[in-house]
Amino acid sequence: MTAKLPFEALRTFVYAAKSGSFRSAAESLHITRGAVTQRISILETHLGDKLFSRTPHGIELLPAGDKLLNQISGSVEILEEALSSQVVNRRLRIQTVSSFANLWLIPRIGRFNQIFPDIEVVVQTTISLTNLSKGGVTADVGLRYGTGDYPALSSHKILQPSVCLIIATSLLNGVIVDSPHDLLYQFPLIRGSGDSEWDTWLQMFDVSQSQLAWGALLEDDANVLNAVLAKQGIGSVRDIYLADLISSERITVIAKNEHPEEAFYLVGNHDRLALRDARSFHRWLLEEVKKSPSQV
Missing domain, CATH: 3.40.190.10 (Periplasmic binding protein-like II)
Known part of the structure; x- marks a missing residue:
């Protein structure tokens, strides 16, 4: 092994090993299950050995994995503690048009902050869907008005105003x-x-x-x-x-x-929309729509 092992891959390995589940590790780290699998694969490639075996009930450590866990578990925990003071609240970047942001979303977003105080909301206004198909380089999710057909993106209808x-x-x-x-x-x-x-x-x-x-x-x-x-x-x-x-x-x-073709959709990369914070925002939006009376 000539290259240094990446910390995020080691950290992911520890979470997966202790929970016995890639899914649980993904939820704890706020990443996708596919990202967990990829990071474990990187470690296995570095080490030249398999770390886990799959069972009907999840995953189990193989000898190489058990040895690695014993070697690094404490070090990873110490490093996480050292970094924790530098970590800001979880951030959800929302991209939408200025009219929807200023006239509908922002007057309500305080209620989301009260329910999810650990999520820092960043509202970006723009006409175009910028980089959402690239995994949220600029924003994690978008709120757009249209027919719901956005190439390379997933979309969920939120509300359809008259x-x-x-x-x-x-x-x-x-x-x-x-x-x-x-x-x-x-x-x-x-x-x-x-x-x-x-x-x-x-x-x-x-x-x-x-x-x-x-x-x-x-x-x-x-x-x-x-x-x-x-x-x-x-x-x-x-x-x-x-x-x-x-x-x-x-x-x-x-x-x-009362029956336009267009509606407002929550839009984003499929993996991003599957993450916990995006799912929480999606559920909150639907609840807010239920609370809103008929406007006209």
Whole structure:
């Protein structure tokens, strides 16, 4: 054996040997079972000998494994104690668009922190899914709005909000809206970046694009909502952001699509989503959705 044995592989070996299970070792170390297997394989390659045998009840140490455990167990424990003072809380990096982060996730994330105080949550806002397919180099999980089809990634539906056409109530001057048809010709239509919803609305109300006035092209729902509140026109926004504005009568919903094709999905590398912290976050999201009343 000419190369030094990697500490993480030795540490994984000790956890597996003491628990008698690769699965238990993976859970204790917050890694995947496949990562445990890979690290053990690295050790066996270094040593030129098998360390474990598989049994119907788990794994058992072979003579080479028993010898290694006796040699390193105490040293690994001492080194772990020395490193523990430098280890920060477990970190879960969540990547999503700014509108969902600012208007839905962040107002609720404090409840997650109360339930899981050992998990440090880092919320990153971005338009694209960056590096999630590479094992979470930039982020561990993503929350994205779409159809759920993300190549090389796993996805789980979280919530499917209705989509609403909205206008600042003060622009209506007390007029009761029977149909959005005429209003769509009267006011500029504010679009979100990558937003194909307007095609659906125009078909729904048989409106000709050639006679419409288009407003600004904005990045996401939060910006569209701000433009609507600034009386710049009519916007298309998910209903999960609207409850307070409707109850205060600052905006009026003039149409609602209760069955859009898109939804919000928890997205990530399959192994990352299987880890304990990601699973905890997934379960918490589903519970939060159950708590949220119908928005409109």
